Amino acid sequence: MKKLIIPTFCFAVLSTVAFEEKISAAPLHAEKASIEDVMFVHVSSGSLNMRKNGAEDASIVAKLANGTQVTVYSESKGWAKIKANGKGGYVSTKYLSAAKPGTVTKAAVTVKTTTKYVNVSTGSLNMRKSGKATASIVAILSKGTKVTVYSESNGWAKVKANGMDGYVSTKYLSTAKPGSGSTAVMPEKTTTKYVNVSSGTLNMRKGGSESASIVAKLSKGTKVTVYSESNGWAKIKANGKDGHVSAKYLSTTKPGTGSTAVTPEKTTTKYVNVSSGTLNMRKSGSESASIVAKLSKGTEVTVYSESKGWAK
Known part of the structure; x- marks a missing residue:
């Protein structure tokens, strides 16, 4: 009986030791992701810095090449807590894509922002x-x-x-941060007026001076957008051109209408902001409407109204 029991007991002890050694040698499980999103590094050039924490001045723990697969645990204030290539750290969320660069999928981050x-x-x-x-x-x-x-x-x-x-x-x-001094920060207050000359046309000049060069001649009744008035001159836009005219030849009512008062049309000034190419200006608020002009980035426009994603 002793000869039978002792080997069995020894085997049990050795098996227990081996099992414990196997457990201690096994790698620790990575932190379980609260999001568990698999994403990819998406940089147009160079590599993406993975930092020790979510701050621009934090130390760099790794540099990730374009297309590197990462596991995202959480996102906060523009930073993502991730694991990539066996290392943990933080990267800017704007350089992560739901699809691997170069793949064609609806999930790919190709949205123009x-x-x-x-x-x-x-x-x-x-x-x-x-x-x-x-x-x-x-x-x-x-x-x-x-x-x-x-x-x-x-x-x-x-x-x-x-x-x-x-x-x-x-x-x-x-389109610009408040207080940055950009002209696009706040819409410019404008009023609508009409050219009111007894005869002939009204000279629109490059500057507010009689000696300034003439950029256009405006006929009676022409509708103009007035940006400001100073020293008898009005800074305006008419027929797609900018310039200055004598304020005394402008009225708030269209000549010949017989109205004593017209409520100035409320408009705002905005700017074309496209990431590439140009913006199509169409005849009406529809994708199928004919194109009347192509506007480049930064073009100043006067907005009369906005409805269903289209601006007149």
Whole structure:
């Protein structure tokens, strides 16, 4: 009996030791991702710095080449906590794509985006779950917050801000950061007036002076957009051209209408902002409408109204 028991006992002990050694030698499981998103590095050139924490001045722990697969654990304030090539760290979310660069898939990040800023006169801007005023609020954005705009429709913009996705009202976004001094920060206040000369035409000049060169001749009744008036001269836009005219030959009513007062048409000044190419100006608010002009990036436009994603 002793001869039979002892070998069995020894085998059991050796098996237990071997099992324990196997456990201790096994690699520790990586932190379980709260998101568990598999994404890819998407840089146009060079490599992406993976940093020790979510800050631009944090030390670099690795450099990731374009197309590198990463596991995303969480996203916050424009930074993603990831694991790549066996190392953990943080990278900027704007350089991550849901599809590997070069693959053709609907999930690929090929959406044209624009950068805008929250521009509220007081308080803050509600970012909502959907493009409705009654939708739940997912974040509160302060003035000057930088947002990535994916699309705009019916007065709402689909955006990403501080690492979160949602919708905000387009009227509280500007193409330049408030206080940066850019002319695109706030819409310019304008009024609509009409050329009112008793005979002949009105000279539109390059500057507010009788000696300034003439850029156009405006006939009676011509509709003009007035930007400002100073020292008897009005800075205007008429027939697609900018210049100055004598303010005394402008009236708030169209000559011959018999009206004593016309409410100036409220307009705003905006600028074309395309990432590449030009913007088609169409005859009506439809993709199938004929193209009347192609506008380059930065072109100043006077907006009369906006409806269903189209601006007149």
